[in-house]
Amino acid sequence: MITVQEAEKLILDSIGEIETETVSIDAALGRCLREPILADRALPPFDRATLDGIAINSSSYNTGQRKFKVAGTAPAGAVQQELPDVKSCLEIMTGAPLPRLADCVVKIEDIEIKNDIAHLPDGLQLDFHTAVHSQGSDAKAGKELLAPQRLVTAKEIAIAASVGKSELVVSKSPHIAIVSTGDELVSIDQAPEPHQIRRSNDITLAAALKSSGFASVELVHIADDQEQIETKLRELMTRCDSLILTGGISKGKYDYIPETLAKLGVSIRFQWVSQRPGKPMWYGQFSRDGNRLPVFALPGNPVSCFTCLRRYAIPALEKWVGLPKSQPVYAKLEHDLTFKPELTLFLPAVADPRPSGELWVKPALFNTSGDFVSVAQTDGFIELPKARKVFPEGEAFQFYPWPR
Numbered sequence: 001m002i003t004v005q006e007a008e009k010l011i012l013d014s015i016g017e018i019e020t021e022t023v024s025i026d027a028a029l030g031r032c033l034r035e036p037i038l039a040d041r042a043l044p045p046f047d048r049a050t051l052d053g054i055a056i057n058s059s060s061y062n063t064g065q066r067k068f069k070v071a072g073t074a075p076a077g078a079v080q081q082e083l084p085d086v087k088s089c090l091e092i093m094t095g096a097p098l099p100r101l102a103d104c105v106v107k108i109e110d111i112e113i114k115n116d117i118a119h120l121p122d123g124l125q126l127d128f129h130t131a132v133h134s135q136g137s138d139a140k141a142g143k144e145l146l147a148p149q150r151l152v153t154a155k156e157i158a159i160a161a162s163v164g165k166s167e168l169v170v171s172k173s174p175h176i177a178i179v180s181t182g183d184e185l186v187s188i189d190q191a192p193e194p195h196q197i198r199r200s201n202d203i204t205l206a207a208a209l210k211s212s213g214f215a216s217v218e219l220v221h222i223a224d225d226q227e228q229i230e231t232k233l234r235e236l237m238t239r240c241d242s243l244i245l246t247g248g249i250s251k252g253k254y255d256y257i258p259e260t261l262a263k264l265g266v267s268i269r270f271q272w273v274s275q276r277p278g279k280p281m282w283y284g285q286f287s288r289d290g291n292r293l294p295v296f297a298l299p300g301n302p303v304s305c306f307t308c309l310r311r312y313a314i315p316a317l318e319k320w321v322g323l324p325k326s327q328p329v330y331a332k333l334e335h336d337l338t339f340k341p342e343l344t345l346f347l348p349a350v351a352d353p354r355p356s357g358e359l360w361v362k363p364a365l366f367n368t369s370g371d372f373v374s375v376a377q378t379d380g381f382i383e384l385p386k387a388r389k390v391f392p393e394g395e396a397f398q399f400y401p402w403p404r
């Protein structure tokens, strides 16, 4: 049996970088950018008025001129104009190119225009490019505005749009199959017999993946029949980029998953981790077209598979596609705890942020790793290391928020 840290390292070390694809800018939201975004021209591309007012030559004002003939109007969207001479002005709108011979803008509030003459008061502070956003002052043409390997959010879209990128190169979004097995499981729209239970893990894992940015998910259920499992998994391996299985991995007579995966050529990286819940967890990879594709076989107990998905599978998928890893935070325990088994404990807990800026957590009491009822009241789990037995109130440990 390996430790949590060893399992995490084996998984993350085995994960490479997924291929790229080109998508429309709208479809790039939430994906990892995989190309640099360069300024296609200077930003701003011309000397731009930042206020509505008049464009003048500041040296005329600074050598005593107070009346300027209004020679015309410079709206935004019109080509750059020119003052007839340095003694006159143009009315100018925010966003318009500064006219040639003018070097600053005086805002409308500071002046009075009567009979096409603009009257300026004494005491204005006017210099070269006052109220002008100078050409290239944000970025020179060719400058890298965004480096690759970052999450595309609204602000990245703003930059891409401003340089005319209607399509972006991003990481592919893996198509993930969530496979549940078990003869006792019925679909949620079916009335279960007393000995049956509703199949909840697969749809739960799908929701967690979707809310973590993995939208392409397919649900598959297979009976506890080795032949059917083999046939279906073989088919999924031809077209899915990752498999996440739940159930059928422990020591029961009908726990066919590890054996079948091995038979199908999925190479095992590990099974059995010194953790609760989730001890039977299995991880491996298979090759297709030169890519190594991850397979997570998670225990069937609902809390186990949910916890293992959060602790291992989601960070691994994030690394694969280049999304920022959903990091744990540190949080302080609200009361003393003792846990004697030689296992790392993932304990569901309620977050309690304090006005002091500290995050505290209140561990939840829960029955078994089948008890989703208590877990639903919590915000995440706290990780209590295997090397310890006693965990005192006020000590900080890593807290993993649940997927939203």
Ligand SMILES: Nc1nc2c(c(=O)[nH]1)N[C@H]1C(S)=C(S)[C@@H](COP(=O)(O)OP(=O)(O)OC[C@H]3O[C@@H](n4cnc5c(N)ncnc54)[C@H](O)[C@@H]3O)O[C@H]1N2
Pocket: 180, 181, 182, 184, 185, 197, 198, 199, 200, 201, 202, 246, 247, 248, 249, 250, 251, 252, 255, 277, 278, 279, 280, 298, 299, 300, 301, 302, 304, 369, 370
């Ligand atoms: N002799 C041993 N028995 C068990 C061990 C062990 O070490 N030695 N480990 C236990 C632990 S820990 C866990 S966790 C479970 C893992 O079991 P499996 O992965 O084989 O899962 P199943 O046997 O198929 O199911 C376990 C439990 O979960 C329910 N389940 C399964 N799939 C779903 C689903 N899609 N939706 C809702 N509930 C599901 C299933 O009905 C069972 O009650 O093994 C222990 N045994």
Ligand code: MOO
Pocket: 276, 277, 278, 279, 280, 299, 301, 303, 304, 368, 369, 370
């Ligand atoms: O991993 Mo099991 O989850 O402890 O019931």
Ligand SMILES: [Mg+2]
Pocket: 247, 248, 249, 250, 251, 252, 255, 300
């Ligand atoms: Mg079992």
